[in-house]
Amino acid sequence: MRVRSRLIDYLRTGTDVQRAGAARAWCWTALRLDHPQLRAAGAAGDRPEPDNGSVGVREWHETALREFVDNEDLDVRRCSLPGLPLWPSAHPVELHHLVEEAVAIARSHPDDYLRHRVEHQVRG
Template sequence: MDLSEAAFGALVKAAVHDPNPSFNRGFIEPALNAFGHSRVQSALLGYLRTGTDLERAGAARAWYWSALPLPMPLVRAKSPGFTGQAGSDDGSAVVAEWNEAALHEFVNNEHLDVRRCILPGLSLRKSAYPPELHDLVEAAVSTARSHPDEYIRHRVEHQVGD
């Protein structure tokens, strides 16, 4: 299956707008296989940074699937000069950007669904961030521990313990 350039945006948008955190995999997986991890993750990062609150929550739900291995060898991008599958590109810089942006978003965005969707994938260990973000990690933990939402309070304890 050859996916056009237009399919990229449609797949990522569908994944972000799908409210089911399991079904959105059906959009992310072909996008990863055809266009690569870095490109898909960069698009999700864009939604996290500039989308509506619903899109930010959707990007966090879709992010969960964005590190999948590429099991669909017959799905590829259709473009002139393209000779094969996207391959497993190194998206470590995008992942670091996501982690920092997600940390900021969790602390600064009071939208309940955004916080609920970001928290499970958010590292709450200072060692996962550069020293200049350690205070923000503490703020995230404090925010979650004192949050009025029971799920957020339970989830933070699951992630960091007592």
């Protein structure tokens, strides 16, 4: 929870480099610490508490959606788009217009990656 909260803070208030880095790091925070093949450092039985992969997800999606629409930095857009659900039903009604705007931005963007990625995500 602490790591995810910090990443959300970076996405909201960091420099563009920090925002892109936070978006890159976000997917790794869903890794379950109680996975049977992972072992925590320390004595046997001294394992960290499992992380709830859903903690902060809605907040992240809203923040990433707003950042994608409002921030014109290419790296920030490239890094925030892959984990962003691009169908209105994945967001509260008050954000549906931002989903449509994000899709329109990506579809008309001069960057090939964004144009390709949005089509992949809208289809899926």
